[in-house]
Amino acid sequence: MVPFEYYVTLSLILFVIGLAGVLFRRNIIILLASLEIIMNALIVLFAAISFHAKDISGYLIVFFLIGMAAAEAGVGLSLAVLLYKKLKKVYVDEINFYRG
């Protein structure tokens, strides 16, 4: 049986990887994938806590979070497609119309 701390470490490492991806990567598709990595890290964390505490409600929260992650991915991808179709841009540092 894998100890609880391993799960927590895994999910925190995934969270940091995702956060770094959001902050430092330029491509907008990679950025959306990093947001998905963050959500999946949190899902692993909730499932691990639920398994550790022998409590069913954590698994239930996981399903809500999966739905939420799907909704966020849908919104993000539709915005990215719109951005490419209208402005022909895919890199984050190219979208700099508003400043100040």
Add this chain to the structure above:
Amino acid sequence: MFALNFKFSVIALELLFLIAGIFFFLIDKFIRNKNYAFYLTFFIIILCFGFLLFTPFGDFARAYQRDFYSATIQLFLLIGALLVVLISYAFLQEFKALNYGEFYALFLFSLIGSFIMVASQDLLTLYLGMELMSIPVYFLIASSFVYNRNSIEGSLKYFIAGAIASALIILGLALVYYSVGLLSLKEIFVQLAQGLKKRELLLALLLILAGFSIKLSLVPFHMWAPDAYQASPLPVTAFLAGIVKFALISAFIKIMMIGFSPLRIELGTFLLPISLLTILIGSLLAIKQDNIVRMLAYSSIAHVGYASLGILSGDYLGYGFIIFYMLVYLFTTIGVFGLLIYLSRLKREYLEIPSMAGVSKSLPLVSFLVLILFFSLAGVPPTAGFMAKFYIFITLLKGNLIWVAILSLLFSVIGAYPYLRVIKVIYMDSPPYEVERGEYAVSLFAPIILSVLVVILWGIYPKPAVDFIQRTLYLYMSMLLFHF
């Protein structure tokens, strides 16, 4: 096991909004005259005022509870929504490419989210309501790419900031779930009142606060706000600045009142530099803006900073004054954006401040209304904005935070400059040309006149509104603490 209570009459308003929104999405393709959506939405919101009076108090599945607090906040949100729908009708008559049923449908979905958020009994419901509130707004902002292609950029920035905020909030939720075992606010209070798990729950509260401060655009995370505000269509900006922020602040007050109330002194020490910085940076950056929507975006950052000053002392009186402040700000913002819609219908360049020179010569009534509303934003005495700031400073003085009060008073002097500059440009500069006076559409001027009247009335005699809010909070707290 306990039995869950499924009383569908409790969530009647949300069900009505949901059915109406789905109806718009289904039927909109087949109706040629798109104005039907406005009439239907208007009718539904009027109907909901009746529903709000007659729906019973109670809970739905221990997640959603209609009580004094949520019913009062939902009443304010409904009034704001009615005004925003009225001004968006006048806007959509001019910008016809946005005039679809889906505009109102997304608006109603977002309203459902804010209703769920202020009435939630556990943190998961609160988070889901928050996402339901913000996701339609991303689409509403991006929808104006027909007129301004760069609006996608503002929407994308808001989306990324909101996604990071929701990730931080879920991390806080995971910490609460690990240390308490449930996400219910009352259970958190029970644990904290016994003095257990204080450090874990403080960390969780800080994570939740970080998420909320991204959504509320408090200072380290404020950069998305001006872009999103400038990118969106004007009624959506009014919605974003007025209703969304009002709902977020009242939900945060609810968390602090029920769940984390033993930690409210510690929260105040963390929030104090954030609030002061928010006021300072919001006021300073508003000075050099030429676009008036961008200027109002920075001013909205500063106003949320003032409102968050009321949380610092951890006094329940302050929470009521925050709600009063945000209510005044809601009315003022909707009035200002209504006037901006009127001006931008006359000439598109009126959204830039230097080209507004001498508007008062040709449009005396509109300039006078701008004068009153901007005085209210700046906090000049005979208006409601002054009274709202006055009550916040009273709370600070009562909490022995005199130097904070003095500092924020100084910052408000800086913050008055951008508004006075607009008034100076309108009244004292000489006009380059004469403008034809447009027609005063009823659906646009009814909300503006209403908000101006409210601003003047509460500036002179604010006692009934403040007493109403304070009594609501008092009743809510006493029902919570003593079970009859």
